[in-house]
């Protein structure tokens with residue numbers, strides 16, 4: 001505990017459990033690089049205002065290089081009293097280059113602006129990588145959709161067969177969700193990328209450090225405009241976790257569809273072995289564990305968001321130790337989302353579909369709306385045609401026919417005299433799907449158009 005940076009006014013030892021309870025090093029050491037980078041730029045800022053001379057700066061930077069090597073090699077030795085990554089790195093710098101010079105790096109800086117600078121650098125890096133993975137995932141969906149554009153399947157509402165759609169249309173639907181997530185992530189990144197460094201503990205910098213310089217050198221867009229906000233704002237953490245929650249919400253719906261489609265009852269898709277597991281008891285089983293985990297992990301991401309929202313509510317202005325609770329849920333969320341995107345990409349690029357089963361699940365009653373539309377084209381109001389088409393469905397049922405397409409022309413005419421012999425052309429799934437050419441519909445041209453638009457957003 002002689003290592004404590006704030007030891008000056010303390011005489012009593014802390015409870016050992018308090019040391020453990022207080023320490024964040026076990027989970028914040030993954031920010032070692034961001035912390036060293038922050039100090040590298042900060043000391044250049046101090047050099048610019050003559051608080052550190054060139055020689056001292058060179059020694060500090062050599063020390064920081066050395067520490068980085070130690071973290072990467074796994075030889076960095078953690079010591080009692082290393083509360084967090086900031087104190088650990090500074091303690092080690094003192095050992096390497098002497099306390100006299102190392103003792104200058106923290107001039108005008110507080111762990112309050114330091115920690116949140118590290119966090120923003122770390123999160124930015126992670127989200128940038130995530131954005132790439134998400135782009136690949138979206139492309140894996142659109143690529144598949146292009147390849148399998150001709151495959152028809154039932155579209156469902158209330159999980160009941162509703163109208164025929166293209167399998168590519170289903171893929172494009174989720175690609176649309178995920179592309180919105182992609183754009184939303186870009187916006188979150190913009191707000192993550194603002195620089196708190198130079199705000200001090202809360203009140204600003206007493207030596208007039210150039211905050212534009214710090215911000216720019218660390219790759220941020222701008223310095224945060226109020227020192228109190230700079231140290232206390234964790235909106236970027238909340239927003240990241242909210243982003244992740246909404247994304248996982250989409251992922252869980254996507255997974256749920258595919259889990260259903262992979263059952264023997266549907267038989268539309270088959271997961272690759274790489275993303276399935278077997279049963280220890282039942283030899284025949286092939287379980288869609290990847291999809292179930294994607295669905296299940298959404299819960300833990302929502303939990304992280306709501307937990308941290310509760311931790312931060314009612315925190316008084318500026319830094320309070322409650323805020324250290326930002327790291328574990330955030331880091332867990334980042335890892336979970338990163339892995340989830342990669343797994344989902346793997347699942348969708350290796351999935352086998354059974355186009356026969358998909359087509360086989362289409363039933364003629366799914367064209368009842370098209371039958372109503374047939375009469376609309378002959379000038380009958382839709383409310384009326386809806387009713388007439390319903391009567392056809394009933395007549396087919398009571399006559400024990402396998403579908404409305406099996407009604408004879410005279411039966412059609414019996415229900416409504418405006419039916420003519422061309423009514424039989426309605427009973428074609430391909431024709432039904434191809435009618436929907438308006439933006440966002442199931443026609444091949446409309447689906448291809450959707451795919452191009454999505455791809456152009458991701459490839460920008």
Ligand code: ARG
Pocket residue numbers: 024028083084111112115319321323324
């Ligand atoms: N480990 C702390 C955190 O993660 C660093 C900031 C500590 N600042 C302070 N004034 N105690 O939030």
